[in-house]
Amino acid sequence: MPEVLKAPLAVEFPFTRSLGPVQSAFLTGLRERVVLGVRTVDGRVLVPPVEYDPVTADEIRDLVEVGATGTVTTWAWNHEPRRGQPLATPFAWVLVRLDGADTALLHALDAPGPDGVRTGMRVRVRWAAERTGAITDIACFEPYDGPAEEASAQPAPHTGEFADAVTGIVAPARLDYTYTPGRAQSAYLDALGGRRTVGERCPSCRKVYVPPRGACPTCGVATAERVEVGPRGTVTTFCIVNIKAKNLDIEVPYVYAHIALDGADLALHGRVGGIPYDQVRMGLRVEPVWTSGARFPDHYRPTGEPDADYDTYKELL
Amino acid sequence: MSKEPVAVVGIGQTKHVAARRDVSIAGLVREAALRALADAELTWADIDAVVIGKAPDFFEGVMMPELYLADALGAVGKPMLRVHTAGSVGGSTALVAANLVAARVHGTVLTLAFEKQSESNAMWGLSLPIPFQQPLLAGAGGFFAPHVRAYMRRSGAPDTVGSLVAYKDRRNALKNPYAHLHEHDITLAKVQASPMLWDPVRYSETCPSSDGACAMVLTDRAGAARAPRPPAWMLGGAMRSEPTLFAGKDFVSPRAGRDCAADVYRQAGIADPRRDIDAVEMYVPFSWYEPMWLENLGFAEEGGGWKLTEAGVTELDGDLPVNMSGGVLSANPIGASGMIRFAEAALQVRGQAGEHQVDRARRVLGHAYGGGSQFFSMWLVGAQPPDA
Numbered sequence: 001m002p003e004v005l006k007a008p009l010a011v012e013f014p015f016t017r018s019l020g021p022v023q024s025a026f027l028t029g030l031r032e033r034v035v036l037g038v039r040t041v042d043g044r045v046l047v048p049p050v051e052y053d054p055v056t057a058d059e060i061r062d063l064v065e066v067g068a069t070g071t072v073t074t075w076a077w078n079h080e081p082r083r084g085q086p087l088a089t090p091f092a093w094v095l096v097r098l099d100g101a102d103t104a105l106l107h108a109l110d111a112p113g114p115d116g117v118r119t120g121m122r123v124r125v126r127w128a129a130e131r132t133g134a135i136t137d138i139a140c141f142e143p144y145d146g147p148a149e150e151a152s153a154q155p156a157p158h159t160g161e162f163a164d165a166v167t168g169i170v171a172p173a174r175l176d177y178t179y180t181p182g183r184a185q186s187a188y189l190d191a192l193g194g195r196r197t198v199g200e201r202c203p204s205c206r207k208v209y210v211p212p213r214g215a216c217p218t219c220g221v222a223t224a225e226r227v228e229v230g231p232r233g234t235v236t237t238f239c240i241v242n243i244k245a246k247n248l249d250i251e252v253p254y255v256y257a258h259i260a261l262d263g264a265d266l267a268l269h270g271r272v273g274g275i276p277y278d279q280v281r282m283g284l285r286v287e288p289v290w291t292s293g294a295r296f297p298d299h300y301r302p303t304g305e306p307d308a309d310y311d312t313y314k315e316l317l
Numbered sequence: 318m319s320k321e322p323v324a325v326v327g328i329g330q331t332k333h334v335a336a337r338r339d340v341s342i343a344g345l346v347r348e349a350a351l352r353a354l355a356d357a358e359l360t361w362a363d364i365d366a367v368v369i370g371k372a373p374d375f376f377e378g379v380m381m382p383e384l385y386l387a388d389a390l391g392a393v394g395k396p397m398l399r400v401h402t403a404g405s406v407g408g409s410t411a412l413v414a415a416n417l418v419a420a421r422v423h424g425t426v427l428t429l430a431f432e433k434q435s436e437s438n439a440m441w442g443l444s445l446p447i448p449f450q451q452p453l454l455a456g457a458g459g460f461f462a463p464h465v466r467a468y469m470r471r472s473g474a475p476d477t478v479g480s481l482v483a484y485k486d487r488r489n490a491l492k493n494p495y496a497h498l499h500e501h502d503i504t505l506a507k508v509q510a511s512p513m514l515w516d517p518v519r520y521s522e523t524c525p526s527s528d529g530a531c532a533m534v535l536t537d538r539a540g541a542a543r544a545p546r547p548p549a550w551m552l553g554g555a556m557r558s559e560p561t562l563f564a565g566k567d568f569v570s571p572r573a574g575r576d577c578a579a580d581v582y583r584q585a586g587i588a589d590p591r592r593d594i595d596a597v598e599m600y601v602p603f604s605w606y607e608p609m610w611l612e613n614l615g616f617a618e619e620g621g622g623w624k625l626t627e628a629g630v631t632e633l634d635g636d637l638p639v640n641m642s643g644g645v646l647s648a649n650p651i652g653a654s655g656m657i658r659f660a661e662a663a664l665q666v667r668g669q670a671g672e673h674q675v676d677r678a679r680r681v682l683g684h685a686y687g688g689g690s691q692f693f694s695m696w697l698v699g700a701q702p703p704d705a
Contacts, residue, residue, distance in 0.1 A: 007448035015378030016436050020341030050388060051343050057361045057391035168338060173378050181449045189449055207564035217560035237470070239462030240516035241455050248454065256455040258463050265564035271454055282470055296451045310470075317467040317569065
């Protein structure tokens with residue numbers, strides 16, 4: 001039994017966000033060193049602001065400016081900051097109720113150690129040197145023992161209007177996984193290393209699955225009996241690809257085909273070459289073409305046999 | 318005790334476009350929800366529960382967006398459910414909501430589905446590079462194009478049929494103010510001359526990528542009696558699933574689709590769908606799926622779907638109009654697309670479809686599918702309640 005494979009998988013994308021009026025004002029305000037909240041129907045001030053009242057569901061647009069000083073309402077110490085977190089050195093995650101606000105904002109507090117942090121301590125915003133209209137315009141909070149800044153006890157109304165408002169942001173996201181294809185796929189890949197295609201037969205319906213998944217999706221039972229299929233097969237159907245796909249270094253046009261290897265009960269997918277693209281047809285008999293070091297066949301080429309009769313593969317379409 | 322009849326009393330959509338940069342996701346769903354409430358002349362306080370659906374979270378990159386949408390949708394203090402069944406999700410979301418009313422769990426339910434595709438890239442979201450797996454070599458349409466070729470071989474359809482569908486749907490879209498694509502200068506020749514992307518599928522035979530939302534207010538008999546406009550009544554609704562890939566899978570006419578339709582017809586007492594159903598809003602992301610689904614849904618015998626299309630039966634003024642709204646080919650906010658089909662079916666039987674209204678549409682089918690022809694959801698709505 002070959003070793004079960006595993007490999008890192010990073011899922012990463014720079015998502016874009018259309019902000020809408022309230023988040024646009026909030027983030028543009030941070031760029032201008034102004035912290036905005038929104039007043040709810042019952043008079044509370046929410047920071048960060050939201051578009052709709054959490055109690056009444058009304059649209060709320062009454063923006064107010066709150067202070068850049070506030071009080072820690074609760075906290076947790078972060079011993080080992082990870083990539084992308086606000087500070088590279090150990091820090092406290094804090095909820096800060098800014099002066100004039102009724103709710104607390106989540107951010108980082110720069111403190112020498114957990115002994116220097118307590119609920120109820122006073123803090124103020126440390127602004128980032130370069131600000132773009134993002135939550136990171138607040139670099140972090142820092143301990144503060146001065147008086148509350150003005151504009152805080154009675155938060156002043158604010159139009160939310162700024163020159164050159166930020167209306168969208170890019171929110172890069174990344175998820176790191178360790179991926180394992182499992183026993184059946186690992187065995188399949190191990191056999192492919194020797195240029196053999198080995199599927200698994202369902203003990204119940206007797207169908208041969210290539211690639212095998214370790215279970216029959218129809219019968220719901222484990223599959224274990226290994227069955228070598230191919231190497232030759234039949235093109236059951238195909239399309240001619242005329243547009244270049246991203247990250248694929250294949251000259252267009254080319255033929256993307258469903259190929260039922262001899263002995264398999266469903267088709268796998270591959271490129272057909274060694275024949276002009278406009279001469280590929282359903283029923284064409286093909287065989288794999290390998291390149292050195294590749295995990296999968298590079299493509300499939302005609303064997304020269306007569307085409308398979310439609311009735312022999314129509315159930316595999 | 319029999320089921321409570323379910324009525325659609327409010328419908329709202331956004332104008333579907335390539336990118337709604339002026340609103341957040343919350344603002345987008347809010348717009349559709351408010352229009353549905355306005356149509357029903359109800360307020361947030363009248364809603365007992367919210368059922369929301371969208372396609373994969375990678376399409377916007379907001380994990381579990383329903384958490385943050387609770388206040389935008391007035392769900393505070395009420396049950397809120399999120400449904401996910403890939404591209405069919407808009408349909409299955411409506412059915413989950415309808416079942417809550419039918420089971421008398423809630424009297425009035427707001428159901429909504431959305432997608433804001435401009436915030437990400439759906440093709441990226443659907444083709445993450447999984448280690449050890451052979452990458453898909455063909456892009457979005459390349460997954461479906463071989464199945465279209467298989468249909469053509471099996472049915473003997475001439476290769477002209479796909480363009481007829483696209484030409485029809487794009488013309489229908491001109492009568493629907495909410496459709497994304499409004500190609501005022503569309504001609505059949507232009508469709509036929511558009512680039513062949515994944516032979517046999519042409520550019521003009523594929524759906525756009527859209528931002529949009531759709532919402533409906535579903536209610537019981539008491540709610541329907543108070544409704545200011547004629548309701549649409551659910552006469553039957555069903556969902557079916559099957560694996561994406563299995564030995565014996567019929568990609569041209571999946572069994573899950575046939576079974577789902579048969580269940581809906583049984584509930585609604587439909588003996589002959591071709592005779593008893595007046596129009597269809599079906600999920601056609603590539604034009605050739607119209608003749609394929611006509612067969613799968615029982616409107617034509619196997620191999621006969623394309624003949625209905627070719628004969629003009631599915632035109633807006635035909636005997637069995639299909640995709641009067643312009644369909645998915647004219648607007649595709651993926652997660653919402655299924656609900657738009659359901660909502661457009663309801664608009665027809667309510668007589669509220671405006672310029673794309675079909676005369677005497679008494680029973681109309683709404684259909685959605687998704688996930689490599691894996692999930693199916695459908696409902697049949699009528700102008701009369703089920704016991705009438």
